[in-house]
Amino acid sequence: AIPPGPHPAYIQAISKMPAIAQPEVFGLHANADLFKARAETNALFESALATQPRSQSGGSRSAEEIAKDLASSILSKLPGSFDLDSAREKYPVSYEESLNAFLVQELERFNELTHVVRESLIGLQKATQGQVVMSDELEALFNAVLDGRVPGLWMAKSYPSLKHLAGYVSDLFDRLSFFSTWVKDGIPPTVWYSGLFFVSGFNTCLLQNYSRQHRVPIDLVSFSFRVLERTEPVPIAPSDGAVIHGLFIEGARWNDDIQMLDESLPKVLVEPAPRLHLCPAQSSAENPASSQLGFNCPLYRTGERRGVLSTTGRSTNFVLFVTLPANQVAAHWVRRGVALLTSLQSD
Numbered sequence: 001a002i003p004p005g006p007h008p009a010y011i012q013a014i015s016k017m018p019a020i021a022q023p024e025v026f027g028l029h030a031n032a033d034l035f036k037a038r039a040e041t042n043a044l045f046e047s048a049l050a051t052q053p054r055s056q057s058g059g060s061r062s063a064e065e066i067a068k069d070l071a072s073s074i075l076s077k078l079p080g081s082f083d084l085d086s087a088r089e090k091y092p093v094s095y096e097e098s099l100n101a102f103l104v105q106e107l108e109r110f111n112e113l114t115h116v117v118r119e120s121l122i123g124l125q126k127a128t129q130g131q132v133v134m135s136d137e138l139e140a141l142f143n144a145v146l147d148g149r150v151p152g153l154w155m156a157k158s159y160p161s162l163k164h165l166a167g168y169v170s171d172l173f174d175r176l177s178f179f180s181t182w183v184k185d186g187i188p189p190t191v192w193y194s195g196l197f198f199v200s201g202f203n204t205c206l207l208q209n210y211s212r213q214h215r216v217p218i219d220l221v222s223f224s225f226r227v228l229e230r231t232e233p234v235p236i237a238p239s240d241g242a243v244i245h246g247l248f249i250e251g252a253r254w255n256d257d258i259q260m261l262d263e264s265l266p267k268v269l270v271e272p273a274p275r276l277h278l279c280p281a282q283s284s285a286e287n288p289a290s291s292q293l294g295f296n297c298p299l300y301r302t303g304e305r306r307g308v309l310s311t312t313g314r315s316t317n318f319v320l321f322v323t324l325p326a327n328q329v330a331a332h333w334v335r336r337g338v339a340l341l342t343s344l345q346s347d
Contacts, residue, residue: 064128066146077169226276247341251338
C-alpha cells in the first residue's frame with residue numbers, strides 16, 4: 001500500500017509500479033503468464049503457416065509429392081478394421097456386463113473413423129497422381145496434410161482432439177492398439193480413459209453394472225473417487241467400477257507426499273494425474289456418494305474446455321466432476337483454472 005503523503009509522492013509511487021501487473025496480483029499462479037504466452041505463440045504460428053506458399057522452387061519436392069508421401073506413410077501403418085462379428089461373438093450383449101455392448105460400439109466407431117481415413121488418403125494419392133479429379137473435399141484434405149492439421153473430413157467422424165496431424169495419427173494408432181488388446185485379453189485391469197471414444201458411455205456402463213449387481217435404481221447411483229498411489233498394484237479389474245489412467249492435471253499438480261492437490265511447480269503447466277478408481281456407490285439424502293471432501297475438479301476431454309451442447313444437455317467436451325483431496329478451499333483452485341484433461345494438444 002502507498003503510505004499517506006502529498007500528491008507528488010503518490011505520483012512517484014505509481015510511476016515505480018510495473019506497466020504490466022503480475023498474475024499474483026489477481027490471485028493467479030505465476031504460470032498464468034506462460035499459458036497466455038503459449039496461446040499467443042500458437043495463434044502467431046497458425047497465422048504464419050496459413051500464409052506459406054504451396055509451390056516449391058528449384059530442386060525441392062513439390063507439394064503433391066510431399067502430400068502423397070505422407071498419405072503413403074500413414075496408410076502403411078494404419079491397421080485393418082476390427083472384426084465386429086468376432087467381437088460380438090466373444091463379447092455378447094449381457095445383462096450382467098454392460099461393457100460388452102460398449103466395447104462393440106467403440107469398435108464400430110473406430111471402424112468408421114479408420115474407413116474415412118483410409119478412403120480419403122487413397123483418394124488423395126490418386127488425385128496427386130492425376131488419376132481422379134481434385135474435388136473440394138480432397139483439396140481441403142491436401143491443404144490440411146501439408147499444414148500438419150487434422151482434416152475436417154476426419155474430425156467429422158472423430159473423437160475430440162486438438163492435436164496436430166502427426167500427434168493425432170500417433171494417438172489414433174495407440175487407441176487402436178489399446179482396443180485390440182481389450183478384444184484379445186478382455187477388460188484390462190486399468191482402463192486407458194483417454195483412449196475411449198465415447199467416455200460418457202463407459203461411465204454409464206459402470207453405473208449400470210453396479211445398479212444391476214446390487215439391485216439399486218440407477219438414478220440413486222453415482223461415483224465416488226479414490227486416488228491410487230503410484231506404486232499400488234492393480235492385478236485385476238475391480239468388481240465395482242474401474243481403475244483409470246491417462247489423465248492430466250492443468251493448473252495444479254498431484255503431490256504424492258501429502259496425497260493432495262498442490263500448487264504447480266514453476267514453468268510446469270500440465271502434469272500427469274494419478275490413477276483413479278471410479279467407484280459407483282448408492283447415494284441417498286442421508287449419505288450422498290458425492291459428499292467427499294475436496295475440490296470438485298471438472299474433467300474435460302480437451303484443453304479447449306468447451307464443446308457443443310449434446311442431447312443429454314451437457315457439453316460434448318465436459319465429462320464429469322472428479323473429487324480430489326485438497327488443502328485449499330474450492331475458490332482457490334477455481335482461480336487457478338484447475339481441470340483434468342483426457343488429451344493434450346501435444347504430448
